[in-house]
Amino acid sequence: MDNSDFKGKNILIVGLGLMGCSFADAFRDLYPQKIYGFDINKEITNYAQQKGLIDEGLTKINSAILGECDFVMICLYLDDAVQFICKNMDGFKKGCIITDIVGVKRKIVSSVQEVLRDDIDYIPGHPMAGKERQGFGYADKKIFKGKNYILTPTKFNKSDNVDYLEKIIKAIGFENVVYTDPEKHDEKIAFTSQLCHVIASSMVDINVDDDISNYEGGSFQDMTRIAMINSKMWSELFIANKDKLVNVLDNFLTSIESFKMLIEKEDPKLIDKLDIIKKSRESL
Amino acid sequence: MDNSDFKGKNILIVGLGLMGCSFADAFRDLYPQKIYGFDINKEITNYAQQKGLIDEGLTKINSAILGECDFVMICLYLDDAVQFICKNMDGFKKGCIITDIVGVKRKIVSSVQEVLRDDIDYIPGHPMAGKERQGFGYADKKIFKGKNYILTPTKFNKSDNVDYLEKIIKAIGFENVVYTDPEKHDEKIAFTSQLCHVIASSMVDINVDDDISNYEGGSFQDMTRIAMINSKMWSELFIANKDKLVNVLDNFLTSIESFKMLIEKEDPKLIDKLDIIKKSRESL
Incomplete structure (x- = not known):
């Protein structure tokens, strides 16, 4: 062959x-x-x-x-x-x-x-x-x-x-x-794919409006498109990878919490943090 | 005129x-x-x-x-x-x-x-x-x-x-x-725009890899593009809207936590939840 x-x-x-x-x-x-x-x-x-x-x-x-x-x-x-x-x-x-x-x-x-x-x-x-x-x-x-x-x-x-x-x-x-190898694959995928799908699903989960499209510039629609997932298949995949995925979700929760704190306290470090992230995303 | x-x-x-x-x-x-x-x-x-x-x-x-x-x-x-x-x-x-x-x-x-x-x-x-x-x-x-x-x-x-x-x-x-009106505007925008920007920033924040692009199908790049934001402007906007934004972030944290729980417990309700969300997103 x-x-x-x-x-x-x-x-x-x-x-x-x-x-x-x-x-x-x-x-x-x-x-x-x-x-x-x-x-x-x-x-x-x-x-x-x-x-x-x-x-x-x-x-x-x-x-x-x-x-x-x-x-x-x-x-x-x-x-x-x-x-x-x-x-x-x-x-x-x-x-x-x-x-x-x-x-x-x-x-x-x-x-x-x-x-x-x-x-x-x-x-x-x-x-x-x-x-x-x-x-x-x-x-x-x-x-x-x-x-x-x-x-x-x-x-x-x-x-x-x-x-x-x-x-x-x-x-x-x-x-x-x-x-x-399977170990590294599952670790990477928990972040690049499974986290994205959980986030998109949560964003739709907390939405209470049906006129959302009047109040957005495209980010919300773009970020939640993958919430239209195959429920049975993804549930099975999330659960089969739960050790890696839960770890990623914990890191993500910690990061959102830290943004929330900076915003609540009106902490000027928020600008520095966003600056570092911007540079980091630009280099990807 | x-x-x-x-x-x-x-x-x-x-x-x-x-x-x-x-x-x-x-x-x-x-x-x-x-x-x-x-x-x-x-x-x-x-x-x-x-x-x-x-x-x-x-x-x-x-x-x-x-x-x-x-x-x-x-x-x-x-x-x-x-x-x-x-x-x-x-x-x-x-x-x-x-x-x-x-x-x-x-x-x-x-x-x-x-x-x-x-x-x-x-x-x-x-x-x-x-x-x-x-x-x-x-x-x-x-x-x-x-x-x-x-x-x-x-x-x-x-x-x-x-x-x-x-x-x-x-x-x-x-x-x-x-x-x-300004009140409703700020409430909607906290969800459709500011939440998306905080999420994208957190996703980049917790990334430890520089070879992420080998392990993704596009979701990660799409969802984090808006992390390249104008740090000074967005910090000012997040803080000026902090009551509404913190409220949205709390709802979002609760939803992510609940997904985490369902996954950890291998709860079959995960499928039903994803099914409801899928239908809700399709109707948007």
Whole structure:
């Protein structure tokens, strides 16, 4: 596997939501032999097939088909993804690559590692792309353009396979492939992504007005757009990363408290603090 | 005064920063007789004159010129704006309109009201437009396009003058003129604008990384852009509105705390809460 395409390869996409269908849309450009799409919802597999995103839809996993797939992309929520991989471990094709898109990595990596066969390569990943809207109807390969994709390979991965996955990721539009380990991934993500989602949700939570749009210059709308999140998926991710996220939330609460104090006391140090922050943000 | 232009009128813009120069740029299209620009910094008045934003720059207020101006736009920070209006009260032209752009309204309205002459019309305003970058070099009339402009007229204002100001505001690109009183303005702004700025600043405050951009999908950059604020101006505005802002910060802290609790306890109510918030944000 050393070209950045899927020529002669069978692909299986597991879970045909926004992300699964967007990957199907993007993978089509890489000349796969066949794209199979699995989803428990028959309406969704029919839709994906009609739209030409997949060649064949499955609502149950068939071991003959699973045994043919060279590349398996798991686009399920955390617990479902773990369950799917573990339950089907015996069925995967010898030498296949399995990857996933779950937004926190420690739990899935350790759970899969426990049952992983030696002759298949599971490379954990996290594409930093998406949409506020959920569901296959919003699928679009353009959401990957210019984005980051984090990989947390393990010592068991073949470096050829990791290189191949990086080429595929870049071929479908991602700009930057970042390598780290699950521990560091989950720590960073607690700050850059999960904190943002909790803040946006809290801002909407405390809003008592419906005419807010008359009184704003855009900041409020911009900052709360990501409050329209997939509640079930994000709750699962927040809880799976709760040690890191609670730590970040504590730091954030302390900082807001300290601003509140400076404002209450009309402390001139407020200007210095904002000045330092301004310079720090400018340098990012 | 019933046309939406400045034909035959002398305009004075006080303070030639980002906003003052952007207004000068926009006012030029309304056929003013003459635009005077006041700034204590000679370099800035020279720049504005060279760029054709103003016809004549002043670094000191000359009572002959002040007595000629039909429309005075005060683009100074809060305390400077109050001081300028109060100090020059005797010099303004009989019948002139004065307006300001200060981001909190209770303090300036009550301070000016105390010394206001009966024969001039002070109409307080707040354009909800700006840029993260400050200074005349970033001035651009396009920043007003499609934005909100809040006016908090008093019982002393002539309705013809208020109507005229609304026409001027719309003529330079603002889409929506919203009327309210200083009390309600300051309450709304504490939430829609000041809270956003404190949050963005806190997020940057607790960041310990310089490779943050590798680990994000855009939310962090988007939410912290407004942390690059004008420290002196915003400190003054936060403090002038501290009762309202501290109240909003308390509500926000309580909401973040409650999210933290739900996450720590792995409480399934987290999903319901996020679901309600999602629907509430979608309806905005």
